[in-house]
Amino acid sequence: MTLALAVDLGGTKVEAAIVDDDGVIVPGTRHRAPTGEAAAGDAGVARESIETVVRRALAAAPAPVTAAGIGAAGPVDAGAGTTSPINLPALRDFPIAEVVARASGLDRVRLGLDGSCIALAERWRGAARACDDAIVLVVSTGVGGGVIVDGRLLGGASGNAGHLGQLVIEPFDGDPAPATVERIASGPHTVRWARERGWAGSTGEELAAAYAAGDPLATEAVRRSAAAVGVGIANAATLLDLELAVVGGGFAQVAQDYVDLVQASARDAAQNAYAARIRVERAQLGGEAPLIGAAALVLLD
Structure with a gap:
């Protein structure tokens, strides 16, 4: 061993x-x-x-x-x-x-x-086991990702390929600041957005409870997050012709239908039929994925 x-x-x-x-x-x-x-x-x-x-x-x-x-x-x-x-x-x-x-x-x-490590883990033991062309991303304090192309991890020149959270997408709500996926979709940013509009809670857990209870502001905030993630996935699928997106991370648990919302957004945002076909599935390895993937860097090398 x-x-x-x-x-x-x-x-x-x-x-x-x-x-x-x-x-x-x-x-x-x-x-x-x-x-x-x-x-x-x-x-x-x-x-x-x-x-x-x-x-x-x-x-x-x-x-x-x-x-x-x-x-x-x-x-x-x-x-x-x-x-x-x-x-x-x-x-x-x-x-x-x-x-x-x-x-x-x-x-x-x-x-x-x-994000690359999590992609390696899900490719090795998780939701992307049977897929050669996938993006695996985490929606949490930030938004990170990793990309598998032709069965291999895509590293890039400096090792940062797959940094989906820093993709700039079309500005939301007329906000003049750079509208990255992370700045719109991450847990802290989503909670802050809801609070700025009058929501009384202060944590992602409270937002999840409010969403489950049908609170209108919480519902809008969660859907906004999922929409941004879906747009990022559509962009990645268009560029790299991917067949699967695996979504994990703590904030992805904010709603039972979060992955379904991301899937719908990715489909609606895609401009080409091949990109619109990307499947979105929930990650399987949870909090173990970062460590399993870090080890994969040397165990699978």
Whole structure:
């Protein structure tokens, strides 16, 4: 059995775990630490959190670990081993591959965009197993994605291919700021949009409850999010001739019909028949996907 260290760095937390060559997280090896506001303003806090979870995961490994895979919120520079997460402004050009290598003592360390890692995971063990041409995206604090083309992960020149959240789509509601998919569809932005229009809640969980209860503002906010994601998918399908979009992430759970709403938006936005045929399905691996996909960077290489 081959084991890999997997690290996932996001806007709210960093996790590490040991993953085997069947794509299974080894029980008892998964550890996490918060990033959030402290790490957003202090790279030293983020470095300490990463080192802590890496050492804890390795200490629980049942056998020697051969390599480490890292999925990070981007943009990333896979060649340089650095990341500059949009939601962690203190971590510009942060040398995450070097930090993990030193904390783990491993020579083989590979960095990928978090969305790409999730795409690898869903292709390996999840909803995209039988599909050679797919986009896998996460709607959460941000919106990220990864693309599988002809059965292989599309990395691009710097490793950032699939960054669907930063696609600029037509401005919504006359807003003069750049209307990216993430700025319209992510959980925090959707909650903020609803609050600015008089909705009394303050969290995604409250928005989900209000949507289920038929609250008009909550309904409009959720549908707006799904519509933006669908437009992004239609653009990707038009460019790359994809057959499947897999949608996951915490905010994608805001409504039982969220994926159906995304499907309808993608179909309506597509300008060509082949793009309109893209299927939209819910992700299968949940919160394990980022770690499984990070490990896949080295286990499937």
